[in-house]
Amino acid sequence: MAGMIPASAAAAVAPVVDKGDTAWMMVATVLVMAMIIPGLSLFYGGLVRTKNMLSVLTQIIAVSSLAMVLWVLYGYSITFGGDGGYFYDGFDKALLANVTKDSLADTFSDGFKIPEYVFIAFQMTFAAITVSLVVGGMVERMKFSALMIFAVIWLTIVYFPIAHMVWDGDGYIFNEWEALDFAGGTVVHINAGVSALVGALLVGKRIGYQKDAMAPHSLSMTLIGTGLLWVGWFGFNAGSALEANADAALAMINTFAATAGGVLFWMLTERVLGHKGSLLGACSGAIAGLVAITPAAGNSGPAGAILLGALASVICCWFVMVAKPKMGFDDSLDAFGIHGLGGIIGSVGVAVVNLQVLGGQGGADYAFGDQFIKQVVSVLIAIGWAAAGSAIAFTIAKYTTGLRVEEDVEREGLDLGEHGERAYNY
Template sequence: MSFSKKFCGVAGAGALSLFAALPAWAQDAAAAAPTPDKGDTAWMMVSTVLVLAMILPGLALFYGGLVRTKNMLSVMTQIGAVAAFAMLIWVIYGYTMAFGDGGNAVISGFGKLFLAGVTPDSTAATFTDGVVIPEYVFICFQMTFAAITVALVLGSVVERMKFSAVMVFALIWLTIVYFPVAHMVWAGNGYFFGLGALDFAGGTVVHINAGVSALVACLILGKRIGFPKEPMPPHSMTLTGVGTGLLWVGWFGFNAGSALEANGSAALAMINTFVATASAGLFWMLAERLNGHKGSALGFCSGIIAGLVAVTPAAGNAGPFGAIVLGAVASIICFYAVTVLKPKLGYDDSLDAFGIHGVGGIIGAIGTGIVYAPSLGGPGDGSVGIGAQLVIQIEAVLATAIWASIGTVIAIFVAKAVTGLRVSQEVEYEGLDLGEHGERAYNP
């Protein structure tokens, strides 16, 4: 046999062996670099847009309808502007502070400053081994959470805080309060995540953070002129009702989207977002009736929000009937926080950001430690008892409240030093629509 024939034979055998090995190589490559599922990716993109709808127009209409006519546009403008500002801050340095590589238990590293290293091909892990979504989608989803959280804080300070002060406050507050808390609760190396604290979609990160900050901010800012002697009823319950509906619809992206996949966990969060909210809306009206009042549209809307807030940390951490009970309990407690506690203490939380988001978030976060138990229909595996889980939940609640309080004091006083914080008496009497923005919500 000639050398050429021998060479061809050896080369052919080698080629065959290479082709035979290709499937194994392909499997190894697939295992090393999982490909995002198109269904999960599509669901997360829809969820992200749903959360955006919670802010604009949802929260803007909900809050805007609750203020007096002369301040309607100022509320909508403040919410829209701080949300837009939060989005820019998030992609510049917020994302890397909360979810960047490395860092410690309180804050992440700065390796992804200005989204360095993020490409259309980079991925973010989900809660299932080997399942990923595009990192840009994860960035956008978490960006909307930062945007709505800082907007929620404004509910306690509307009708008297300068627009410039709102923007300075947002910059400082996001940096020293929201980003670190988001990291501690949701990042793999975060402090509360390591403790095993349960927060499916933002009970501590969003609602306790925003609610406690709202209380601190309104205490420093002071009461509106005429509060509480002058009546200050909502100027449009119709708009507030529309905003409530948009918030409920958008909240499915908020809660079910936090599963990060289109799976059974998302389905559980979806049904819980239905039934806990329905329960809370009805129980608020029942509480009104039992306290000698008529069941009101404002009460129904307030109950809806209280239920949504309470079920947020429990959305994927409770069975449907646990969620129903949690929604009812939170609604009743929030009712008394708004109608009894607030008047008794005399603070001017304009739109009850603390009474609903703060109190409801606390009830939801602590209650999650109970309804998570498999003996009560929750998805837990029973490895951590109710008592032990409650201790973890309470620790997370207290630490978040303290962190938010200190950070808010700093942010408010920085805003005061830079802008003066509060509008003049003339502007407050005239209304912030004209005084701050030169416009009217409605033609005279």
């Protein structure tokens, strides 16, 4: 009975809501939001042809807004809202019922809390950017209406359950496999990359793919988007510590180091493959480095982060420039080639960079082999769930509205054909 506890004892067990932690998490949330609009919007938008620029901007602001609405309606509840099962929580917090300005969410330190609204908003931005990343696989030919239908279903049957399985205390991967995923290698990048690949295969290739020139229309905008993504990623990675502490600082320096390694090694790989080092390559390498360090940001040391970013860039560059053209599928903006593949490398590689010899946080009794197996299993679960769930979502969208625009609309451009506007009036 609370009334029978001495006042001094009650004070000793009262949760601490640190204003510094709260302020940092609010800033981190805004930084992740900046990754989406304008960061990802400009990164993706600059990579498409002029006639499709506005359609990409519209798709991203629309699906990210949809994700935020669904998160409030039921997404947060079934992901983090109670004592549910391995794959879903319940609907006790649907419409954010039972959440007030006084309700609190846990951090990783016993007794330290942050306002639950801050945690809800932070995780909301993760849902929003993940579904936005999927857009990159199907740009320049997918119907806007089909994308929106897909997004509703995909968030419900793919994103929310994977986030619950990995990040909620009673989730399947967290509980059964104890996999390391600091900021979203499985939840965000493998999830989005695999789903984008499924979408690219089901929607089909763009008209003229591998025949006509489809060069990015504005690499300047892509660079601006890259910079905004890199800056925002500090909120993404360091914010995942949920506190303003040494773990956040480690994630911050790793986000610098892995990304810089990714830039340099992608450009170096271009040279080895017989091409000039390019701005597009530098931007792609930055994203590959960011993706790879995401699951390992709180476990790796800076040297391991550089190694992980470099490895991801070399493999992703080879895949994008050599393997994908031979395979012939049209993952338009390399959502799978960078996010999916980079997420796999980072999610498995965290077991390696967690070793003390590489500056990792694994202790003297760290069981590398056991953790490596756990990482591989968690990756396979994420791949299988994302592939199956996204196939269902795309199929429902196909039989509801059809997946792709008419041929004349695709040739004219989706800016006018789908939205009745142009990105540029000249």
